[in-house]
Amino acid sequence: MLxxxxxxxTFNAGTVNEKVALKGVDLTLADGDFVTVIGGNGAGKSxxxxxxxxxxxxxxxxxxxxxxxxxxxxxxxxxxxIGRVFQDPMMGTAATMQIDENLAxxxxxxxxxxxxxxxxxxxxxxxxxxxxxxxxxxxDRLTSKVGLLSGGQxxxxxxxxxxxxxxxxxxxxxxxxxxxxxxxxxxxxxxxxIVGRDKLTTLMITHNMRDAIAHGNRLIMMYEGRxxxxxxxxxxxxxxxxxxxxxxxxxxxxxxxxxxxxLG
Amino acid sequence: MGNFIGALPGAISQxxxxxxxxxxxxITYKILDIADLTVDGSxxxxxxxxxxxxxxxxxxxxxxxxxxxxxxLAGLVTGLLHTVCGIPAILSGILTQLGLWSVNLxxxxxxxxxxxxxxxxxxxxxxxxxxxxxxxxxxxxxxFYRHPIFVVGLFTLAVIGVLYWFFGTERGASLxxxxxxxxxxRAQGINTDVNKVLGLMVSNGLVALSGALLSQxxxxxxxxxxKGAIVIGLAAVIIGEALFGRVFRNFALKLLxxxxxxxxxxxxxxxxxxxxxxxxxxxxxxxxxxxxxFLSVPYWKGRYFAKKPGGKEVGSRA
Numbered sequence: 001m002l003x004x005x006x007x008x009x010t011f012n013a014g015t016v017n018e019k020v021a022l023k024g025v026d027l028t029l030a031d032g033d034f035v036t037v038i039g040g041n042g043a044g045k046s047x048x049x050x051x052x053x054x055x056x057x058x059x060x061x062x063x064x065x066x067x068x069x070x071x072x073x074x075x076x077x078x079x080x081x082i083g084r085v086f087q088d089p090m091m092g093t094a095a096t097m098q099i100d101e102n103l104a105x106x107x108x109x110x111x112x113x114x115x116x117x118x119x120x121x122x123x124x125x126x127x128x129x130x131x132x133x134x135x136x137x138x139x140d141r142l143t144s145k146v147g148l149l150s151g152g153q154x155x156x157x158x159x160x161x162x163x164x165x166x167x168x169x170x171x172x173x174x175x176x177x178x179x180x181x182x183x184x185x186x187x188x189x190x191x192x193x194i195v196g197r198d199k200l201t202t203l204m205i206t207h208n209m210r211d212a213i214a215h216g217n218r219l220i221m222m223y224e225g226r227x228x229x230x231x232x233x234x235x236x237x238x239x240x241x242x243x244x245x246x247x248x249x250x251x252x253x254x255x256x257x258x259x260x261x262x263l264g
Numbered sequence: 265m266g267n268f269i270g271a272l273p274g275a276i277s278q279x280x281x282x283x284x285x286x287x288x289x290x291i292t293y294k295i296l297d298i299a300d301l302t303v304d305g306s307x308x309x310x311x312x313x314x315x316x317x318x319x320x321x322x323x324x325x326x327x328x329x330x331x332x333x334x335x336x337l338a339g340l341v342t343g344l345l346h347t348v349c350g351i352p353a354i355l356s357g358i359l360t361q362l363g364l365w366s367v368n369l370x371x372x373x374x375x376x377x378x379x380x381x382x383x384x385x386x387x388x389x390x391x392x393x394x395x396x397x398x399x400x401x402x403x404x405x406x407x408f409y410r411h412p413i414f415v416v417g418l419f420t421l422a423v424i425g426v427l428y429w430f431f432g433t434e435r436g437a438s439l440x441x442x443x444x445x446x447x448x449x450r451a452q453g454i455n456t457d458v459n460k461v462l463g464l465m466v467s468n469g470l471v472a473l474s475g476a477l478l479s480q481x482x483x484x485x486x487x488x489x490x491k492g493a494i495v496i497g498l499a500a501v502i503i504g505e506a507l508f509g510r511v512f513r514n515f516a517l518k519l520l521x522x523x524x525x526x527x528x529x530x531x532x533x534x535x536x537x538x539x540x541x542x543x544x545x546x547x548x549x550x551x552x553x554x555x556x557x558f559l560s561v562p563y564w565k566g567r568y569f570a571k572k573p574g575g576k577e578v579g580s581r582a
Contacts, residue, residue: 053451074455075450075451076454076455077453079450079451079453082451084451086451092448094440094441094444096440096444097437097444101437101440105437105438105441105449105454106452108438109452109453110453111453113433113454114433114435115433115435116433117433118433118434118436119437
């Protein structure tokens with residue numbers, strides 16, 4: 001479904017702030033893979049997701065989604081294949097627009113936007129039913145401005161928007177990091193439900209090792225711009241925090257498994 | 265006082281005309297979140313285009329359409345400078361505005377102003393709106409529906425109607441999303457660059473149309489007629505929002521409040537001229553001060569009166 005081949009990305013090349021964020025990353029996701037991504041600060045997790053989403057062009061390498069080479073495709077064109085939820089709850093929705101309007105925008109992802117009505121009556125009914133599944137009471141607030149919602153509600157809405165039209169790839173960039181533990185658990189639960197229901201191919205960054213172990217069928221860990229650990233199948237199921245930390249110190253060559261890694 | 269009452273219909277007419285320009289400013293400033301300075305130039309471009317074509321005997325609706333068209337072209341240039349060339353929006357607008365100074369002169373045959381000969385009754389009768397009609401309607405020489413307030417009022421309603429429809433379409437909604445949150449828009453597959461260009465075109469088209477109506481109303485166009493237009497537009501947007509923002513929630517009503525804001529602006533200006541007896545040369549200074557004051561109020565409110573219980577979003581633009 002997703003094929004990443006040898007991608008490199010350098011920020012601020014030629015300056016004192018030069019940072020090689022991705023150093024030849026290869027990654028292939030099979031259809032329906034739910035991959036969790038962990039790693040310390042600056043390991044390249046978000047950079048990897050942004051590269052796939054096309055926020056900026058990569059320096060080298062290629063990215064293919066479902067057989068389509070998207071390496072040189074603009075961000076808005078790739079959006080046709082990709083659903084995204086960001087770390088910042090403000091980023092995934094338009095605060096000054098209504099809940100139903102936001103959903104209607106998402107329903108038209110990847111389609112030409114012409115002079116037909118931006119939202120139809122039938123759609124509203126459909127959205128009401130969908131919002132009910134979130135169990136946040138949003139179904140009664142269809143015409144409320146999204147800016148009035150809490151962070152957790154906004155993330156749940158963004159998740160719904162990202163999957164309203166089945167994406168070939170779902171990118172979750174620490175989408176629960178800005179939420180309180182209880183809300184985070186709820187959003188993660190919703191994520192699991194939707195991904196499972198639609199069998200979505202998913203890349204989920206998390207700062208929480210336990211979440212990374214508990215979710216998905218495959219786990220990768222990044223370190224200094226490279227994928228250093230890739231665990232799947234039975235091995236993934238049997239993974240514990242201790243074995244993961246052990247694996248990490250073996251790969252990185254350092255004895256002390258960084259606390260930062262565990263804590264985010 | 266009698267002086268002021270007598271000048272009121274004229275002030276309202278002018279306010280209505282500038283209100284159409286202010287609606288154009290609303291599209292860029294409020295919806296797209298871009299401060300577009302092209303308007304100072306494109307306002308005159310519309311006026312110049314109109315007067316020159318009208319003097320040639322071209323049908324008045326064609327003249328108005330041509331004005332709308334050149335305005336959209338001006339917006340296109342600013343939009344391309346911003347999106348394709350990566351120049352900051354505000355600077356793109358300034359560049360286009362500067363270039364338009366020459367373009368406007370060229371349209372007017374290298375003259376600083378061109379006039380419509382309204383001494384000629386045949387020419388006058390071809391006009392849709394004119395300062396002359398204000399008095400002629402009062403004197404009973406023309407039917408009431410030729411009064412500029414009535415005619416420009418209809419124009420305003422038509423503009424609001426079309427915009428209300430447009431911003432409710434898929435394209436219009438994507439334009440609002442572009443201004444509200446570019447990241448989100450791109451993630452939803454919206455080409456934000458195309459939308460910015462489109463918004464700038466629609467905005468400047470309206471600004472030029474307003475310029476065409478004003479030059480028709482005053483029966484001439486001159487190179488400096490658009491000077492400070494952006495400030496008047498902002499004033500109208502801010503006044504409209506301050507006075508009607510709490511009551512007018514609907515999008516069409518918001519646009520209407522911009523038009524009302526422009527009318528209030530002109531009535532106040534007229535009051536200052538007639539009642540306070542201030543030299544009209546000081547008007548631009550007064551306008552600048554008033555707009556600066558209104559723009560700073562939300563900031564000060566956020567700084568010094570923040571953290572009121574219940575009030576969550578401070579200094580929000582919505």
